Amino acid sequence: MEAAVEPGNLAGVRHIILVLSGKGGVGKSTISTELALALRHAGKKVGILDVDLCGPSIPHMLKVQGQAVHQCDGGWVPVFVDQAQSISLMSVGFLLEKPDEAVVWRGPKKNALIKQFVSDVAWGQLDYLVVDTPPGTSDEHMAAVDALRPFSPLGALVVTTPQAVSVGDVRRELTFCRKVGLRVIGIVENMSGFVCPHCAECTNVFSRGGGEELARHAGVPFLGSVPLDPKLTRSLEEGRDFIQEFPSSPAFPALSSIAEKILNETPI
Numbered sequence: 001m002e003a004a005v006e007p008g009n010l011a012g013v014r015h016i017i018l019v020l021s022g023k024g025g026v027g028k029s030t031i032s033t034e035l036a037l038a039l040r041h042a043g044k045k046v047g048i049l050d051v052d053l054c055g056p057s058i059p060h061m062l063k064v065q066g067q068a069v070h071q072c073d074g075g076w077v078p079v080f081v082d083q084a085q086s087i088s089l090m091s092v093g094f095l096l097e098k099p100d101e102a103v104v105w106r107g108p109k110k111n112a113l114i115k116q117f118v119s120d121v122a123w124g125q126l127d128y129l130v131v132d133t134p135p136g137t138s139d140e141h142m143a144a145v146d147a148l149r150p151f152s153p154l155g156a157l158v159v160t161t162p163q164a165v166s167v168g169d170v171r172r173e174l175t176f177c178r179k180v181g182l183r184v185i186g187i188v189e190n191m192s193g194f195v196c197p198h199c200a201e202c203t204n205v206f207s208r209g210g211g212e213e214l215a216r217h218a219g220v221p222f223l224g225s226v227p228l229d230p231k232l233t234r235s236l237e238e239g240r241d242f243i244q245e246f247p248s249s250p251a252f253p254a255l256s257s258i259a260e261k262i263l264n265e266t267p268i
């Protein structure tokens, strides 16, 4: 029997994907956003929970910055990104008076907000909830895992860049997942080379293959390598739907194949 769906909880969410990275700036919010767009493109209903409280970038990436969240009987109503309401988003960015206001909170306050985001948002029926987390492993990650665990299946997607230092940080992320009993859906290597727009030659700006090697070593699935793609950067800056608008751009095949692997891994 299916659990009753109460407004303001996650009982109507079929799969929760926690997006993690060892370091900042490796493209965690980018992968979260593009994954949500690719899953939507595949006909799924998707929510995004942005718990990167000190650097909430997803409202800007989806061009909904500055919007206000409203209260309903069941709690907060998330912001809908499109008219069809196929992507909903909750972020601390919607609660700040100014979009560039700094969140200078101590741990307990951050943890309380994360718990509130889980329990007090009327997510409704979703196929996937993508949760963008801060870099590293902190109290906020523990708070998110503790609050989300009752609403499993809960899995982690780990984002890295090819450089060894970032890969080293990813090892710590994998250890964190193991310690808290979080299933690793897979590793994504982002910023894997630059494809020349003139001749399509791929230059490995950093090293290449670290993510795949690490996945093999750790015995977790490798989901794909996303190249640096100026059209992707621009889409995120302008809040455009890269998946819809740029199917012939170099990052598109990798992003759609990652979404496809996740769809196969998490049947609905």
Ligand SMILES: Nc1ncnc2c1ncn2[C@@H]1O[C@H](COP(=O)(O)OP(=O)(O)OP(=O)(O)O)[C@@H](O)[C@H]1O
Pocket (backbone or CB within 6 Å): 021, 023, 024, 025, 026, 027, 028, 029, 030, 031, 052, 055, 057, 134, 135, 190, 191, 226, 227, 228, 229, 230, 232, 233, 236, 237, 251
């Ligand atoms: N594959 C890519 N191609 C082009 N630009 C990218 C790619 N991945 C990320 N970027 C750009 O790199 C910058 C950092 O990405 P993003 O904000 O997603 O990183 P992050 O890991 O979430 O950072 P933080 O954890 O510090 O918030 C952004 O400007 C984004 O547009």
Ligand code: SF4
Pocket (backbone or CB within 6 Å): 196, 197, 198, 199, 200, 201
């Ligand atoms: S990869 Fe080739 S075509 Fe592209 S910029 Fe370099 S030399 Fe020019």
